Amino acid sequence: MLSRPSASSASCPHARQLLRSRAYRNAGSRQVHGVTGGLATQQKRNATQRRPYSVASQPSSCKFYFSKPTVPQWAPGQRAMSTAAPSAETPQPSETHHINALIERINANEDEMAQLMNDLDMMGDPEDMEGIREFVEFLSERDQHSPESWVHLVRQQFGDTIPEGVLDESEMKLYTSLYGEPIVQEIFEESIAEDDEQDSDQLYREDRDANWEEIKYEEEVKAEDDVPVVYDMEVGPEEEETIAMRRTREVAEQLGGEVMLEQFENEAVPDSAPRSHPLTTEGKFQTDPSTIHLPKSTVTGPISVILSEFSNRHIADTAHRLFGGAGLPHSTTTAPPRAQLPQLPIPLTASQHFMGEMEANAFLAALYPGIYASTLSVLVEIRKRLGTDWIRELISQEGGPNVLDASGGGAGILAWRDIVRAEWETMVPDHPDGAPIPYGRSTVLTGSDTLRLRASAMLDNTTFLPRLPDYLHVREGPTLHDTRAAPKRKQFDVIIAPHSLLNIEEDYERKAYVENLWALLNPNGGILILLEKGRQKGFEAIAGAREMLLKRHIASPDSTEYATALESPVESETVAKEPGMIIAPCTNHSTCPMHNTSGPTKGRKDYCHFEQRYIRPAFLQRIMGAKDRNHEDIKFSYVAVQRGVDMRQKRGIRQDAEATDAAFEGFEHQDESSREFQPLALPRAVYPPLKRRGHVIFDLCTPAGKIERWTVPRSFSRQAYRDARKSHWGDLWALGAKTRIPRKLNLGDKHGEGKKERLARRAADKAAMREVDEEGDIDEHARDEEEDDEEELADGKRNRSALPEIPMRKKGQNIPSWKKHADKKKIRQAMRKRSAEDL
Incomplete structure (x- = not known):
């Protein structure tokens, strides 16, 4: 990389003829390209002080040719010359005369060459000419040195970077040893047109098209004498002193102190902290x-x-009307709780048999x-918990995996195919683009023709069903009335059922629907995924399905049978449960x-719910009318269950209080291959970490089936604290904690009614009691209860009247902070006064 001056210092035939007469050591002539870019050095003044060479500023449009001089042959036993003590032996008179004549010729023709270059308007920078002349004079001293002394002199003059051709092969080996x-500074042939307007310090380099491009740089190249030679590999590069640091140092010197550089620790972990623990990464x-x-x-x-x-406006109006x-x-979008909107199910379902054109478009645009x-x-998450072997076995089996999208209209199949x-x-790392991928067999439930046509345009090799088969009312084998073999059943390896439970109002119908999906699963490891919106009703629907599956189908060490009640509670049939387990999100049964x-x-x-951020596509952005936010954090509750396979027994996984205690101690000093560590026996963060x-602070659902609050302070563990600050909602935590306490939960009213419903019921009861009281049939207890309620109401009115009236804040009104504090102070004083009066 060479710099570019306003004009080349050797861009004419005179300079070429001058430098061509200088000889190098190699036999014959050797061409060195690009001294035009300019390698200029300053001559060594004495043996102890060296002057660094500088790079000329502009490439030239011509070439320089150097021929290496013949080197005198050293006779055996002849003493080599050194820089410290010159040898008494001198070159032969003919050679000395030749060198002196050459130098005199250079000096004599210098003025003539400069005049000619000036006439041709090609005179370069005098410093560049001086540099080339001194470089030539430096090479002229080569005959006076032995190989060892010449290598030592080149080292002193150029340091670690030497021009190409200064040392031959043997001298290069000696230098290396x-x-x-x-x-080696390579010198290339350059041909760039003269440009006087360019900055003399601008750098250029040659690109692939043999053109020159400008290189931007910020720092100046320091002289070699200013760069300290550091042989200790542990010592870092010298840092430049900033203006602020220089001012700090000056103030410290004036005060008679020194600057102590300390790493300021804030809430973030310093950069020197270790990376995430492998177990933390495994639980993400x-x-x-x-x-x-x-x-x-x-x-x-x-x-x-x-x-x-279709019209964008028509699609948006239809989506707004439906959702x-x-x-x-x-829709699938979860409104914030402050909106206080009713929790209604999604009005469009993939199983409905009638769906118009615009409704099907709204299904694709808003729900997909x-x-x-x-x-x-x-x-x-399922792929992480079951591992690589699970999905690879499905891909490699005959026909591939058999997947059912029970209520997603095909969106679940698209997500599954991306996983595959x-x-x-x-x-197959060398899989060519466009080659087929073994997705397996796909089945999608679409009740209407309009939705089926749209889904089929995006899904190839897919079967579409108008309704799901009913396996709950189909015989499993021959009976007394029908001795034929049981009909063949369709079995699916993965069943995806998003947003399908809230549309079923009755609880027994939901249980029947989930049991039918369970019957459709492959009994040798099929996966059932139930998913609903991340609101209270959605969670309750998922929790109800989970409770039913654990009660009737999934066997646990403490529950292996299920008693089915018949006509009489006394007469019951015991049914053995089958192996199975919950994969996610629960780590307990x-x-x-x-x-x-x-x-x-x-x-x-x-x-219990979680969230996932995704980027809204353009068509959904138009429907939402959101111009300043193109992403959405979708919240959902889910459960993933596996039928026929229980990894708790295969891997010896314990999900109890002992597993919780082990997780509290932490597995920081263990790795993933440790038998004691099992991701399915770790607590999961059910809320964002505080x-x-x-x-x-973590709010964790532990393997013991409890909600606990764990605290990881900075003093507990540097690695654990760093990973805790990087953790997210839904992660499994494996590095333990310092303290743990039970977390209080607000699960609402156990009687199934809120505050408004409870007040309305009490008001209706009071009205009924008044009617009965008029007839004289009310008892004394009811009358006393009514009087107590009336007294409580009167006390409440009196207490409210005793409090000072605080004006309500209007919309858009900005109340200063001092006003807020003054109002709160008035309320506190009134409350103290009222308490004193009551006493």
Whole structure:
């Protein structure tokens, strides 16, 4: 890389003729390209002080040719010359005369050459000419030195970077043995037109097209004498002193102190902290990357083509009408709790038999992205917990995996195929683009023809069913009335059923629906995925299905049979449960600590749900009318269950209090291959971690079936504290904690009614008692209760009247902080006064 001056210092035939007469040591003549770019050095003034060479500023349009002089042959036993003590032997008179004549010729023709170059308007920088002349004079001293002394002199003059051709092969080996491998400055032939307007310090380099491109640089090249030679590999590079540091040092010197550089520790972990622990990475609940970008080739592209045939305004109006207006709160989008919207099921289902054209378009535009993102997040978590062998066995089996999308309209199949594609690319790294991938057999439930036509345009090799088969009312074998063999049943390796439970109102119908899906599963390891919106009702539907499966179908060490009640409670039939287990999100098989009662619960604040961020496609952005936010954090509750396989028995996994205690101690000093570590026996974060000053708080669902609050302070473990600050909602935690306490849960009213319903019921009871009191049939207890309620109401009115009146804040009004504090102070004073009066 060479710099460029305003004009070349040797860009004419005179300079070429001058330098061609200088000889190198190699036999014959050797051409060195690009001294035009300019390698200029300063002559060594004395033996102890060296002057660094400088790089000329501009490439030239001509070439320089150097021929190496013949080297005098050293006779055996002849003493070599050195720089410290010159040898008494001198070159032969003919050679000395030749060198002196050459130098005199150079000096005599210098003025003539400069005049000619000036006439041709090609005179370069005088410093460049001086540099080339001194470089030639430096080479003229080569005959006076032995190979060892010449190598030593070149080392002093050029340091680690030496020009090409200064040392021959033998001298290069000697240099390497003494000082290490040098950096050879290659000199290339350059041809760049003269440009006087360019900065003299501008750098250029040659690109692939033989053109010169400008190189931007910020720091100036330091002289070699200024760069300290550091042989200690542990010593880092010297850092430049900034203006702020220089001012700090000056102040410290004036005060008679010194600057102590300390690493300021804030809430973030310093950069020197170690990376995430392997067990922490193993327990992550998120996709990679954490934000899902819907693939254009399989999802957003085909949907955009389908919707392009219809009016965007018409599609948006239909979606707003179906899904609750602006924001689509009744779609897969989860409205915030502050909106206080009713928790209604999604009005469109894939199983409904009638669906218009615009309704089918709204299904694709508003529901497909959310179903795809949430399903993909769940499938990634299942893939992590079951491992690579599970999915590879499905891919390699005959015919591939058999997958059913029971209520996603095909979005679940698209998510599953992306999982298979990613695994297949890992199995076959050299898989060519466009080659078939063993997706297996896909089945999608679509009740209407309009939705089926649209889904079939995006899914190839897919079977579409108008309704699911009913296996609950089909005989499993020959009976007395029908001795034929039982009909063949369709078995699926994976069943995806998103947003299908809330549409079923009756609880017994939901249980029958889940049992039918369970019957459709492959009994040798089939996976059932149930998914609903991340609201209270959605969680309760998922928790009810989980409770039913654990009670009737999945065997546990403490529960291996299920008693079915017949006509009389005394007469019952015991049915043996089959192997199975919950894969995610639960790491326990006991009663859900957040699901205390069956049925809906009013006023619930705590419920198990998770979130996944995805980028909204353009068509959904138009429907939402969101211009400043193109992503969405979709919240969902789910459960993934495996039938016929129980890894708790195969791997010896314990999900009890002992497993919780072991997780509390932490597995920081163990690895994934340790037999004691099992991801399915770790607590899971059911809420976002609270990252406070110096500590992190986790709300975890433990393997013992309890909700506990664990605290990981900075003093507990450097690695654990760092990973805790990097943790996310839904992660499994394996590095332990310092303290743990039970977490209080707000599960709502156990009686199934909220505050408004309870007050309305009490008011109706009072009205009924008044009517009975008028007839004289009310008892004394009821009358006393009514009087107590009236007194309580009167006391409440009196207490409210005693408090000062605080004006309500109007919309858009900005109340200063001092006003807020003054109002609160008035209320506190009134409360103290009232308490004193009551006493």
